[in-house]
Amino acid sequence: xxxxxxxxxxxxxxxxxxxxxxxxxxxxxxxxxxxxxxxxxxxxxxxxxxxxxxxxxxxxxxxxxxxxxxxxxxxxxxxxxxxxxxxxxxxxxxxxxxxxxxxxxxxxxxxxxxxxxxxxxxxxxxxxxxxxxxxxxxxxxxxxxxxxxxxxxxxxx
Amino acid sequence: xxxxxxxxxxxxxxxxxxxxxxxxxxxxxxxxxxxxxxxxxxxxxxxxxxxxxxxxxxxxxxxxxxxxxxxxxxxxxxxxxxxxxxxxxxxxxxxxxxxxxxxxxxxxxxxxxxxxxxxxxxxxxxxxxxxxxxxxxxxxxxxxxxxxxxxxxxxxx
Numbered sequence: 001x002x003x004x005x006x007x008x009x010x011x012x013x014x015x016x017x018x019x020x021x022x023x024x025x026x027x028x029x030x031x032x033x034x035x036x037x038x039x040x041x042x043x044x045x046x047x048x049x050x051x052x053x054x055x056x057x058x059x060x061x062x063x064x065x066x067x068x069x070x071x072x073x074x075x076x077x078x079x080x081x082x083x084x085x086x087x088x089x090x091x092x093x094x095x096x097x098x099x100x101x102x103x104x105x106x107x108x109x110x111x112x113x114x115x116x117x118x119x120x121x122x123x124x125x126x127x128x129x130x131x132x133x134x135x136x137x138x139x140x141x142x143x144x145x146x147x148x149x150x151x152x153x154x155x156x157x
Numbered sequence: 158x159x160x161x162x163x164x165x166x167x168x169x170x171x172x173x174x175x176x177x178x179x180x181x182x183x184x185x186x187x188x189x190x191x192x193x194x195x196x197x198x199x200x201x202x203x204x205x206x207x208x209x210x211x212x213x214x215x216x217x218x219x220x221x222x223x224x225x226x227x228x229x230x231x232x233x234x235x236x237x238x239x240x241x242x243x244x245x246x247x248x249x250x251x252x253x254x255x256x257x258x259x260x261x262x263x264x265x266x267x268x269x270x271x272x273x274x275x276x277x278x279x280x281x282x283x284x285x286x287x288x289x290x291x292x293x294x295x296x297x298x299x300x301x302x303x304x305x306x307x308x309x310x311x312x313x314x
Binding site for chain 2: 002022027035037040042048061063073087088090147149150151156
């Protein structure tokens with residue numbers, strides 16, 4: 001069983017960073033289409049995608065948002081964080097097979113409430129910025145170690 | 158085969174609206190965990206979730222972001238839209254089984270470029286606001302009718 005320990009508010013410091021990486025796979029794009037309902041062929045149909053400016057399929061932009069949210073929930077501050085808000089600017093498309101890395105940086109801590117602002121930058125394997133923005137969260141106030149749930153095995157047909 | 162027709166920039170008017178609804182299912186939450194890597198038990202483990210302030214599992218916040226992005230890509234302006242940015246404020250948790258409805262409203266059109274701002278509001282089946290924010294997009298400049306891709310059948314074990 002995998003456990004995960006959060007970083008409570010009083011242990012967070014300005015400029016503190018965390019990184020979270022993920023390869024965006026064919027399956028991720030299919031699952032994102034399934035759960036959101038976005039069946040646009042730019043994400044799912046090779047022949048159509050070749051006729052577009054991108055010449056190939058691209059991942060849904062908000063899939064990058066999903067990965068940012070996982071970085072916050074898994075790394076900084078981690079379990080117990082309450083997500084208040086997120087801004088996102090999409091800078092470049094993410095292609096299937098790209099490895100994206102989220103860098104979170106603590107940029108503001110409220111004086112009394114456990115409110116924290118995180119700068120969020122996402123780069124691809126060529127070190128190109130694909131998205132950036134800011135997250136606002138309520139950090140957990142107590143340290144906590146949780147047993148992670150087992151992710152399902154997914155098959156697609 | 159299902160086709161989808163977009164609304165090009167010159168046919169968009171201020172105050173124009175579109176709605177997009179979806180029931181957030183057990184499978185959606187599992188798939189979101191799988192594609193993002195967020196395995197926090199608040200989303201996946203009933204026993205753990207009962208010990209939290211919510212007393213039950215909640216959907217990942219950014220799953221609502223995914224549904225907003227699908228509303229933009231499928232409804233307003235639809236296919237050919239380029240997603241430039243999104244702000245989100247999470248107001249209430251979305252529970253498994255909730256039916257959420259995205260309301261998109263055109264609130265700004267650039268004078269020369271096809272840049273559009275959309276207000277995004279998401280309500281649950283009790284008409285409670287669960288999230289809001291603004292999207293910035295480049296609307297398609299030409300009307301286009303696309304054949305939608307077939308969504309995969311997904312099994313989980």
